[in-house]
Structure formats: C-alpha cells, structure tokens
Amino acid sequence: MNPIRKKRLLSIFFVFLFSVSGVSLILYSLNSNLDYFFTPSELKEVDIPPKKRIKIGGMVLEGSVDRNASDISFTITDYENSIVVLFEGIVPDLFKEGSGVVALGYLNDEIFYAEEVLAKHDENYMPPNLDIEK
C-alpha cells in the first residue's frame, strides 16, 4: 500500500476507534444513571434492587401525611396500589394531600426512602400515567 494511503487509513482507523469508545463510554454512563419511573401498581410487577435509584409518581393519599420532627411520611397511591414514602426535609410548597407528587429515591422492604420530593409547579399538574383515571 502506498505510504500516504496507509497513513490516511491509519488516521481514519484511530478517529473511528476514539469515537466508538467515546460514544460507548457515554452510553454506558447513561445506562447506569437512568432513573426509571413507576406508578405504585407498576412497582408491584417489577423487582427492583435496593441500590437502584428510581422515581415513583402518583397522588398523595388523603390523611396519610404524618410529620414527625423533620421527617415526613406519606403514601403515594394510584388508587389501586400504594406505597409508603419516608422523607427528611421540607416538602415543596405545592405538596398537599390529594395532589400529584413525584419522589426520587430507593426502595427497601416495601418502604420508599426518598431523597427528593417534587410537586409540580403547575397547579394543574397530573403525574404521567395517571391522567386517565381521574
């Protein structure tokens, strides 16, 4: 093969190698950092390892909010199944019983330990997958 061609081929090969490894690194880190979203009913059907960070969305069950010192516990429900959530900290302004909420955290022994609790800024917000029932 002539030397110029050889050089060009080699550089193309390296560019290709770098791009492929770069993209696969990005995809790998994307895959290991995804937060899956479940409703309480969907949660019943899947098996989630305790170290996997997930999101749970639904409505705050009426009468389930229990504050204790700086902890708060409440139940997220989709009116078929529900799950108890524990959270330490201040819940957002729009958090209230009977309205939509999304919690981010870890599931352990049927209890959800939330790191973050989000209520939507829009007062008409409905968590995804729930808008049909109501």
Add this chain to the structure above:
Amino acid sequence: MIVEISHFLAIISTALFFLAGLFALTIKNTFYTTNLISKTFSHAFLFFSASFFIYIYLAITDDFSVQYIANHSNSALPIFYKISSIWSAHEGSMFLWIFFLALWGFIFNIFIKNTEILKPKTIGIISLVIVGFLLFLLITSNPFVTILPIAPVNGADINPVLQDPALAIHPPTLYLGYVGFVIPFACSMAFLINNDASVKWESLVRKWSVMAWIFLTIGITLGSWWAYYELGWGGYWFWDPVENVALMPWLAATAFLHSLSVSIKSSHLRTWTILLSISVFSLSLFGAFIVRSGIIDSVHSFANDPQRGLYLLAFISVIILISLSLFISRFSLTRTHRSIKTLSKESFISINNIFFVTLIFSIMLGVTYPLIYEYFYDQKISVGAPFYNAIFIPIVILASIFLFFSIESKWSRSIDLKIFINPIFISLILSFVATLIVFINLEKINVFILLSIFTGLLIIFRYLIEIWNSFVYKKYLNPFSAIAHFALGLLLVSISLNSLLSSERALNIKINEYEEYEDLNIYFRDLNLVKGPNYDSVKANFFIEDENGKSFNLYPEKRRYSRRGQITTETAIYITPFRDIYLTIGDQLEDGSWIVNIQINFLIRWIWFSAFLMAFAGVVLISSKRKV
C-alpha cells in the same frame, strides 16, 4: 380597537419581510437591489416594532379585552411587571422572540454597509426566518385574540414566582442571546450561496457572535441566580431539561467562537466553523421547541400544545435540512490542503472543539433519550444529575488541562518547549500546594473534585503570571481570552469548593428556642402574619450568631397569593463573601414547632461572578479597537 391595529401591523410586516427575503434570494444583487432589500427590511422592522410597542402600551394601560393580557396581567401590578407579564407565557414570549430576531437584523442592516457582498443575502435569510416565526405566531399562538363583547374587569395576575426583577429580565436576555445567532447563521448561508471562498464572512460576524454570546451567558446566569433564591431549593444548577437546552447552544456558541478565531487567523477549520454556525442556531431553535412544545415536563414548559410543537419541529427541520444540503453541496468551497501543525494554537482549539461537541452530544442524549426510550419500551425514565456529572466532570478537567498547555501556543507554529517550561512549572507547583492545603483541611475527599480544583487553579495561576508578564514585560496578552479563561478557572474552583463544603439540614424548632448548626447559633425569635399588596404571608424572624460573635436577623416567609391561591416560599439569605446562610421555612407540626431548612452554601456568589466575568470578557472584545 387598538389591538387590531397592532395585529394588522404585524401582518403587514410579515408580508414586507417576505418580500425582502424573496428579493434578496431571487434577484441578482446589484447596488440598487441591495438598497431596495435593505429599505424593505427596515420598513418591515418599523411596522413590526410599532406593532410590538402598541402591544406593550396595551399591557401598561390594562386593556383586558385582549385575552392574553387578561390572562397574565393585573391592574394592581406595578408597570414594570405589567410589561414583563408579556413574556410570562407562551404567546407573548414568542412575540418578544420575534421582535428581538428582527431587532438583530435591523441593527445589522444599519451597521453593515450596502457594499458588503454578503449583506443582501444575509438580510434575506434573516427575513425568511422571521417570516417563519411570524407565521407561527399568527397561526398557532396569536397574542392578539380578544375577549368580546365584554372584557373582564381585571386580569388573572402574573404567576407569583415570576414577579421578580431577575426573572423579568432573564427571558429577554436569554432570547437576545438565542436569536442573536441568526446573524452568523444567515451570514454563513449567504457565504455558501455566494460561492466565493475569498469572501471572509467570519470577520464580518465575529463581534456580532460575541455579542449574542454575552447575552446568552448573562441570560443563563440570571436564570440560575433566580432559581437559587426564588425556588427555595438552594442550588444553582439542576440539569433540568430547560437548563440543558439553554446550555447546548451556549456550548456550541463557545465552540463556534473558538473555531471562528482559527478561521479568521489562519483559514483552517472554515468548513467546521460553518457547520458550527448552523448548529448553534439550530440548537437555539431546538431549545425553543423543547420549552414551547411541552414535550418534556419541566418548570418552564407552560405551553402544552401539540400543534405548536409540531409546527416548530417542522420549521426547525426545514431550516436544518436546507442549510445542511447547502453546506454539503458547497463542501469543497473552503477546503484547505495544508494540515494543522501539532501543538499549534489551531491544534489545541481543534481538540477543544472535540470536547465541546462531546458535551453537546451527551446533553442531547440526556434530553432526548427519555423520549426515545418511552416510545420504544413504554417505560418512563429520566436522566438526572448523576449522568451529567459523570460526563462533564472528567471532560471539563481534561479540557482545562489542554487549555493550560495551550496558553503558550502560537498560531501556525508548534510550541517552543524551552520558553514555556517556566510559567507552567511555577503554576503547577502553586496549584499543587494550594490543592494540598484544601486536601489536608478536609474530612470528605473526592478525587474528581480535588482534580478540578487543581486544574482550575492551574488556569488561574497561569493567567496571573501572564497578566504579570504583560504589565511588567509588556508581553502581548489577548485580554478577551485571558479574562474569559481566567473566569473559567475561577468557575471550576468555585463549583468544586461549593459542592465540597456546602451542607444543609432540616431543623425542627419552636418559637423562642435555640438550635445549633455547624458554627451557627440559631434563635427562633418570632413569627408574624403579614399582609402584602397581593398576598398574605407568614414571616418568621430568626436571630443567628456565628462563632465570631457576628450576628444577624433572617426573615424567611411563606406567601399565599390571593388571586391564584398559589403558595410560594421566600428564602432569607445572609450573604458574606465566602458563604451564604440560606434559610427557608416549611410547615408547622402538630406540637407547634416549625420545620426550617438551613443551608450553608460556599462560594456560590463566585460561581455567578465567574459567569459574569466571562460575559465581561466578551464586552472587552467588542469594545476593543483592534480589527477582529
């Protein structure tokens, strides 16, 4: 009816913009046609700005027969917020967006002489982009719709979290940045249509691009600052989809400015620069699409209308398709056969561009992947901070190390290793010692954070030496590059130390009780009910003393806005040069105590300061007399 006049003027201007675009792209450009196109554009702009200012007048005078104003303004608002209510929701935001688009075109039209070869085509392309958006405004999101026959007595009020000075100026600044990139885009397209490689479109757009970049930088920073004190979460960046779609054009624009300087100086990377000019503008439009279509759940997505999303998507696709086909058809126009020398400035900027593209690609993936995933697997997912941190931290560190070594590099020449050992060596030692001091004084250790502190310091020290050399030995220093990169170093160090040192805790405290946190002694003195102009609020009074005996009061609030019944948290922040004491008040418990969240945020002001410093660097470049 005044609003009909405004509506009518907007329609006339659409026709005029269309004429300007049609002339420019179909008729052979001579001195006379250029003059005609320029005049047509100016008149179109005059009609359109008249329409816009009449609309502002309507908002100020509380014309609630206009549906949009009735829905988003209120007669009790101060004039400032009556005006800013225009861009508090979708239709008005688009109106403002187009006004800025046309304004950039108008200023370009005035400042660039008619003899400039690329001018008529550039103006023509800008006109057609404006027409596309105007049709979008008039067809899918018309702000001129009236409520007839009986107008409401009062408006529905602006969203309370938006009643804030920073937020009143954040969207306009951001929009000015976004749409400002229409100029490099239109210019590069005009260059391709003109098909003459000797025309230097790059020099023509340099200052315009920097100006748009300044607005984008300030706009993003203002948004971050606003979110910090208004939303009550205490952070400065949340990797929210809408923040991401603003960051992508910023990264692309920054890459573009780098690549542009290479194209101007040494004619390398010209093809790449054109591709970037297309990317920056497309990403700006993509940002508009994501925010406006409501396709992604976010704080900002207030217009969930599929029709709008579809129109915007179609419009963006057409722009990208046309510009890319033009780009491909003229691909060989700017080809050079000289290759870039290793370790020259060009080579470093090429590497920097690879980093930028990787970052943009990663964000794009993070923003769109959930949509794709849900489509194929019917499973909702989200991509949060861990992904972005995993990508950004190593790449930014790597890029900064390259930046550090590039400072001594020269155009078209390799670095002479002898002269550059010295300052590099000194800054390496200084940074190492400083990082070591941080390392020794900390309990929590994170390798990546220490690394980014180290690289940030490298850049800071290296530029301090450069600045010293330029003052003492009169060594040449590019002030724009020096200030901007120094700011980057400062930003890296501030962000790292902020994430390393900041902490928060939720306290459970009764009135007249003491509580301790870190070195602070917190006393809950009092709680009052306060009545504001359009809200009722619970206002707490905290007396806080630090270990040095320095004391201050903080008044966090919880407000309920009467008109919309919306509750907002008003944070109370005590600002010192190195840390913020940040207090928010939560709910009252059954035993009468209150949940109070306290955060100590280190160096957070320095993060915004660094960003503003970057923008300031841009101002330095624009005001410099030096030709490009």
